[in-house]
Amino acid sequence: MSGEDLIKKREKLLSYYYKNREKRILYQREYDKSNKEKKKAQDKKRRETTNKNKLRVIQAYSRKHYYPVLLKKYKGCQICNSKFKLEVHHKRYTKKLKDCMIVCQPCHKKIHRKVKE
Numbered sequence: 194m195s196g197e198d199l200i201k202k203r204e205k206l207l208s209y210y211y212k213n214r215e216k217r218i219l220y221q222r223e224y225d226k227s228n229k230e231k232k233k234a235q236d237k238k239r240r241e242t243t244n245k246n247k248l249r250v251i252q253a254y255s256r257k258h259y260y261p262v263l264l265k266k267y268k269g270c271q272i273c274n275s276k277f278k279l280e281v282h283h284k285r286y287t288k289k290l291k292d293c294m295i296v297c298q299p300c301h302k303k304i305h306r307k308v309k310e
């Protein structure tokens with residue numbers, strides 16, 4: 194094999210290597226990106242589940258502890274004084290009494306409709 198051929202062969206190998214390197218980097222980048230998105234989605238799902246669980250715990254807690262207190266204090270819905278279908282509404286989702294309200298179901302629905310708007 195002549196020296197020239199060797200050089201050509203080497204160049205070919207090098208270009209092959211670099212082409213592949215680019216491909217590898219691109220592939221790695223794509224992989225990282227899709228992985229990041231997957232991880233993000235997983236994190237989001239986990240956060241949502243944690244939040245949902247937290248809300249459930251707070252709701253159960255206030256229904257048990259604050260509902261009787263609020264009922265005794267207000268004797269009905271804090272908005273319309275109705276005595277039916279009373280529920281605890283959270284102005285903020287905490288376990289504090291001051292963040293809870295006792296409201297009837299229709300008023301409760303209205304509150305949440307307003308909050309969403």
Ligand SMILES: [Zn+2]
Pocket residue numbers: 270271272273274275296297298299300301
């Ligand atoms: Zn009401």
Ligand SMILES: [Zn+2]
Pocket residue numbers: 281282283301304305
């Ligand atoms: Zn509520």
